Amino acid sequence: MAGAIASGAVSASGVMEAALEAAAARGFGAICRLEPGMGRAGALGPLSGPFAGVPFLGKDLGSGAAGLSPVAGSAALARRRVDQGADSDLFARFRAAGLVPLGLTTVPEFGLALTSDPCVNPWDGALSSGGSSGGAAAAVAAGIVAIAHATDAAGSIRVPAACCGLVGLKPSRGAVPMGPDQGNWLMGLASELVLARSVRDVVTAFDAVAEDGAGGRGFAAGRVGVMVPEGCDAVQAEGARAVARLAEGLGLAVEERAFPAVMAARAGVVARRVLTASLAEWMGFLGVSGEELTPIAAAVLEEGRAMGAADLFAASREMAVLTAEWEGWMAGVDAVISPVLARGVPEVGAFDMTARDVAAHFAQMGKVAPGAALANAAGYPALVIPLAGGGIPVGVQIAGRVGCDRALLALGARLAAALPPVAYPFDIAGHP
Secondary structure (H helix, E strand, C coil): CHHHHHHCCCCHHHHHHHHHHHHHHCCCCCEEEECHHHHHHHHCCCCCCCCCCCEEEEECCCCCECCECCCCCCHHHHHHCCCCCCCCHHHHHHHHCCCEEEEEECCCHHHCCCCCCCCCECCECCECCCCCCHHHHHHHHCCCCCEEEEEECCCCCHHHHHHHCCEEEECCCCCCCCCCCCCCCCCCCCEEEEEECCHHHHHHHHHHHCCCCCCCCCCCCCEEEECCCCCCCHHHHHHHHHHHHHHHHCCCEEEECCCCHHHHHHHHHHHHHHHHHHHHHHHHHHCCCHHHCCHHHHHHHHHHHHCCHHHHHHHHHHHHHHHHHHHHHCCCCCEEEEECCCCCCCECCCCCCCCCCHHHHHHHHHHHCCCHHHHHHHCCCEEEEEECCCCCCEEEEEECCCCCHHHHHHHHHHHHHHCCCCCCCCCCCCCC
């Protein structure tokens, strides 16, 4: 699309109008805030960079853009919103790459679910688009935009990618800026980047926003592992093994590995502690009470407020330990392939935000996407690519050691190039 704009085949303004029309005609609940004036003004330029003139949606959680501050899907925060006057570091880099923001995508309140109701999946309206970057995934799968901002604190890039047949990378800890507005408020648990339809676009986005030298640790790409968590159905397991066989066909050695269930369980504890403590501090800073939140968010808030400093410090220490243990677990392989979802795409409404059982809520997230939080707690990069078949493609994760983002993306590009193309339910608006 950027190439077509640069060549004059289409105009940035024409593409923006097409995106705005698509947002109105095929919304799927993907967008929670649309700013047509901002999009149209941005499309008038000046524009430069690899994505020059391409419409872009921010996520309503994470780093913000000037005039477009996220409120994390929370009515309480929306009532207090004062839009920021300047881009975060991340959005300044997105904008320098030529992306033109026009709104924000739907998230579950504070990202506390792996669905993003009322957003639905463009492939099947009875199914969710995933969470917490579900609105971003729906917008890209619906062709409203070709690329959208996403964040991942416990699978929130990778689950929506798997739900909607997209490509998404959770970068290594620290590879992508999270300030100054984010202030690294999740202790390094979260990472931010994009969802798109190609590895090429994710690579280009990473190149545009990553810190100098980030993700440059290499590997030989000579041996990969494949692992299937307990509880995965045959379709998800076969998807991972099919990609592993493809890797073998490309000349890589493949070995079966047992899923590190104990490490994954510890990572789930870390994620829960960090997320609950973060919400307690955040709402305390803003003066938000539990009565203003959904019941599950209020219960998470209460748990965070009751947490002792020693427990939070233990979570911080555990993150460092898990990073080292993952490095050791990866000995002998350069990357490891696994399913993202245990039993396919969850239905709309699969997560009850009116419940108050925090343990059950977090356990359900672990059942939907087993082990997803391990990449966050240990800080390593994890890439999802879609395996096309009948219906929604199967999302397959390829993970590597901390700092191997670029090598992982290169491997993902090789594998994706050998996979059948995905026939999305909608063309990208404005694409010639």
